[in-house]
Amino acid sequence: MTEQADFVIIGLGAMGSAVLYQLAKRGAHAIGVDRFAPPHRMGSSHGETRITRQAVGEGGDYAPLVLNSHRIWRELEADTGEKLLNDCGVLVMAPGTGPTSHHGKPDFVARSIEVARDFGIKHEVLDGAEVARRFPQFLGLAGNEKAYYEPGGGYVFPERCISAQLNRGSQLGAQIRTGVEVLSIDQHGMVRIETSSGTIQAQQAVVTAGGWTAPLLGAPFDRLLTVNRQVLHWYELDDLAAYGPDAPAFVWMHGATDVDYLYGFPPLPGDRRIKVATEQYETLTTANTIDREVDPAESAEMYRKHVKGRLAGATPRVTQTAACLYTVTPDRGFIIDRHPRYDRIFVVSACSGHGFKHSAGIGDVVAEQLTGGSNRVDLTSFSIARFE
Numbered sequence: 001m002t003e004q005a006d007f008v009i010i011g012l013g014a015m016g017s018a019v020l021y022q023l024a025k026r027g028a029h030a031i032g033v034d035r036f037a038p039p040h041r042m043g044s045s046h047g048e049t050r051i052t053r054q055a056v057g058e059g060g061d062y063a064p065l066v067l068n069s070h071r072i073w074r075e076l077e078a079d080t081g082e083k084l085l086n087d088c089g090v091l092v093m094a095p096g097t098g099p100t101s102h103h104g105k106p107d108f109v110a111r112s113i114e115v116a117r118d119f120g121i122k123h124e125v126l127d128g129a130e131v132a133r134r135f136p137q138f139l140g141l142a143g144n145e146k147a148y149y150e151p152g153g154g155y156v157f158p159e160r161c162i163s164a165q166l167n168r169g170s171q172l173g174a175q176i177r178t179g180v181e182v183l184s185i186d187q188h189g190m191v192r193i194e195t196s197s198g199t200i201q202a203q204q205a206v207v208t209a210g211g212w213t214a215p216l217l218g219a220p221f222d223r224l225l226t227v228n229r230q231v232l233h234w235y236e237l238d239d240l241a242a243y244g245p246d247a248p249a250f251v252w253m254h255g256a257t258d259v260d261y262l263y264g265f266p267p268l269p270g271d272r273r274i275k276v277a278t279e280q281y282e283t284l285t286t287a288n289t290i291d292r293e294v295d296p297a298e299s300a301e302m303y304r305k306h307v308k309g310r311l312a313g314a315t316p317r318v319t320q321t322a323a324c325l326y327t328v329t330p331d332r333g334f335i336i337d338r339h340p341r342y343d344r345i346f347v348v349s350a351c352s353g354h355g356f357k358h359s360a361g362i363g364d365v366v367a368e369q370l371t372g373g374s375n376r377v378d379l380t381s382f383s384i385a386r387f388e
């Protein structure tokens, strides 16, 4: 028997849980399906924390999404009593001279400042000497670094955000099916979704399958999306003195290229460790074949190249690691658009390693479009057509 639904959301990670919650809030009949049981450690949304910056140096087109995300997380915190967003502040720092590149954009600090000014986001522009004075966790600064400090930024708890949206969505009437894999999706009039436990026919579907998007949808996504393995490391701190209550999350470019950088988080309350990571774009993987084990040599190299001499109290002792998927487009931007051949299938993913902060806002704008609401956010920059 074929089940009928208004909306089916395929994948319930960061993006899918947000779309499901927003559809349920609008009273829509929505079914969410996931091959695992989110939040889980198999995709792109695990590892305790994700940085959020409101003035995103990736570009002003993203700002309405993240600003809306912050509003939604506060709303969810009030509804659920869960702490989702810690606005401990965020610092973005680059060398004082020479070119820099981050998430495919040059001059990321200057771009962040520009977006902050355009959107009236509270911020300060600092040099390295001022950073060293105010935030003693950062060591070895030359003094002439350029830094953007945003007191309203910080980090979110990704697993809690996903759970909160799924729980609220379910309370509002959405159906959630975990341990169910979508095997194929097609449109002949309605959308037909074959799953490991039967067929669903939907008015519209949303594919939020993260690293599995290309294998599920094929062309043109198999040409546009690549998947990179990224690693998170938790290093023990032998001294917490430099990490006061206002210690910010940080993005620290210390060289000219996209990989000359580290980002990290202040220790969580009661924890004596610092979580940090860098990025790599050279080695490709797939969501099904990624090596989820982290070799101790990887953490040793991360420490030697990026952590040593830069973070107060950080020792090379690692107590936890995680491997995670970045699903990346050619311009390191997002795809939030209808499928080029199927107008009833919306694709929301490929968030190129910087999507979590926008996810709640993306859920809102997508649900609005699916239910025929007004276009409050211009999604042109996230179209598939830009790659043609």
Ligand SMILES: Cc1cc2nc3c(=O)[nH]c(=O)nc-3n(C[C@H](O)[C@H](O)[C@H](O)COP(=O)(O)OP(=O)(O)OC[C@H]3O[C@@H](n4cnc5c(N)ncnc54)[C@H](O)[C@@H]3O)c2cc1C
Residues within 6 Å of the ligand: 010, 011, 012, 013, 014, 015, 016, 033, 034, 035, 036, 038, 042, 043, 044, 045, 047, 049, 050, 051, 052, 180, 181, 182, 183, 208, 209, 210, 211, 212, 213, 216, 230, 231, 232, 277, 324, 325, 326, 348, 349, 350, 351, 352, 353, 354, 355, 356, 357, 358
């Ligand atoms: C290490 C790392 C650090 C990051 N740091 C930041 C950060 O600091 N700030 C920030 O804003 N962003 C950050 N990001 C990016 C952000 O986390 C991702 O953009 C976001 O989590 C992607 O969410 P998603 O919903 O697309 O994918 P996922 O959360 O992986 O969800 C996809 C879901 O689809 C399901 N699925 C897939 N295929 C099927 C199928 N066929 N049938 C049923 N279910 C299916 C999967 O099981 C999964 O649950 C980081 C990413 C990584 C990996």
